[in-house]
Amino acid sequence: MFSRILIANRGEIAVRIIRAAQELGIETVAVYSEADKDSKHVRMADQAICIGPPAPNESYLNISRIIAAAEVTGAQAIHPGYGFLAENAHFADVCRECNIEFIGPSAEAMRLLGDKVECKKLAIKQRVPTSPGSKGAVESEDKAVTIANEIGYPVMIKAAAGGGGRGMRLAHDDNSLRQGMRAAIAEAENAFGNGTVYLEKFIDRARHVEVQIIGDKHGNVVHLYERDCSMQRRKQKLIEEAPCPVLDKTERDKICKAAARLCKAAGYYSAGTVEFLMDSNKQFYLMEVNTRVQVEHPVSEAITGVDIVKTQIRIAAGEELGFEQKDIKPNGHAIELRINAEDARNNFIPCAGLVDFFDPPGGIGIRLDTHVITGYRIPPNYDSMIAKLIGHAKTRDEVIILLRRALREFEIAPIKTTIPLHEDLLTDEGFLTSNVDINYVERLLEIE
Structure with missing residues (x-):
């Protein structure tokens, strides 16, 4: 060690x-x-x-x-x-x-899985579901138009080295595809130094479901089940939960095993996340692999009892996982709320500045990951997330009640935060019935 x-x-x-x-x-x-x-x-x-x-x-x-x-x-x-x-x-x-x-993982595994084109090729070999689209990089607008007409519009243009929604464009016809290609390539080159793009069929009303995996340097790879991250705004996650509330055991086992299979084939070790889009028929399509610990890892820790960060450190030191897939049994339900220093009622403008008062919530089943205390000055130079509020209970309904109470306790002043937004979302009928998709929050905010 x-x-x-x-x-x-x-x-x-x-x-x-x-x-x-x-x-x-x-x-x-x-x-x-x-x-x-x-x-x-x-x-x-x-x-x-x-x-x-x-x-x-x-x-x-x-x-x-x-x-x-x-x-x-x-x-x-x-x-x-x-x-x-x-x-x-x-x-x-x-x-x-x-x-x-x-x-973290080896540089070779990072390069392989971080390149969405190469990752998709490996996924196809490992029988991991992928969406219809180009078999590799698309190097010309004419080729992109040909592929798009074969698979049918709308299509997504995606950067091979992309992430966070950058280098991504939606196209509904030939003209918007050509324009989108130019914009996506330019954005990808600027953000990642790599302008390679590929095409995929656009999946309407999709959910974002991802699988937490962890492996060691001895060839052992297990999954820690899945998370639903469909509650998003501008491709940035707001609420994450585990397990996905609309999957049954058969569907869950299928997608989790596929994720573990992909990572094992890549020789992957450390923590990682295999992200999928799921359509209305519960068909899964590989989106990308994140070769790092995720912001939302606490919900997976809550339902499995595995400390992901400690396990990462042990793996890096050469230790074996110390547990097998059969040892991982999900327990209850967990939800994470990302608390950002943003004014949700004023176009989500970031709010930097001095925190005069900070009174966090507590109680059984509540976890708060934060670096903020009273007297802390939030700098304007970095991401606006200042805390993660996690609830864990036996059922999803119980967690929601728990988090509503915790949000009422949570006081931060005078900085504006997304706490009021989460209070609204936790009483929203669509969220309560889990009838959501990755564009649900944006539609909801437009209505308001």
Whole structure:
């Protein structure tokens, strides 16, 4: 086991990783930007090093400064969390070239599964359901038009190296396809340095269902069941829950086993997520694989009892999983609400600034992952998520009641947050009956 690890991240995920490491008896090193000098993760860690100005490119995305921080503190491994460098295969390579273990998958698996074109090819070989579309990259507008007319409009243009909705366009006809191709390629080149795109049939009223997997360096891969992440706005998740409330055991087993099969074929180890779209007939189609720990990992931890972050660290140190698929038995229902510093009633404008008052909720079945305390100043330089509120109970109905109570307790001032939005969503009939899809929240907000 490592004696010291560095956390190459900030915010609530840095706090989460530090806690897991401390419980394993591991010393921690925090890196921080000038904007985060008073942040909670900086105070919690055994050591802390400033790696640059607030701009991510000069701090949390600066590989040389992070590696230097690890070397000067004697850190044996680096946990990247999510976002920033978490899915950067080059960063994983650099870590290992410097004899620092990267707490995540191999760079080869990251490249394979992170490239949506190559990932789809592997999925087809492993009998993992994929949506109709191009068999690989689409290199010309004319070829794209031919494929689109074969599979039928509407179609989605997607960046092979994409994520977070970037490099993605919906096309309803030949003209919008040509325009969308140009826009998607330009956006992908700018965001990822890779303008490769491919086509897939657009699935109307789809749900977003993803499978949490975890594997070790000894060839063992298991799944920790699935999550439903259909409650989204502009392709950013708002509410995640486990298990998916509309699947039966047969459907659940089929998709979870397919996800594990895909990752095993890729030689994958560490935590990862295989994401699917599910149509109204409960047919699944592979969307992408995220080669990192997910924001919403706590709901999977709640229903399985597996500490995903501790397991990641143990795997990176060479340990076996210590459990088999038959040992993982889902227990109850869990829901996570992402609390963002945004004014939901004013076009979701981000709200940075000083938190004068912070009174979090508590009670049995409630978990709050956050880096915010009274007196914390939310910087304007990073993602607006400031907390994750997780509820766990025997049934979905009980969790919803639990979270409604917790939201009433939760006070943050004077910063505007998405707490009022979640209070509305937890009483919405569509959500309560789980009659939703990935565009449901946007339609709901337009109606309001």
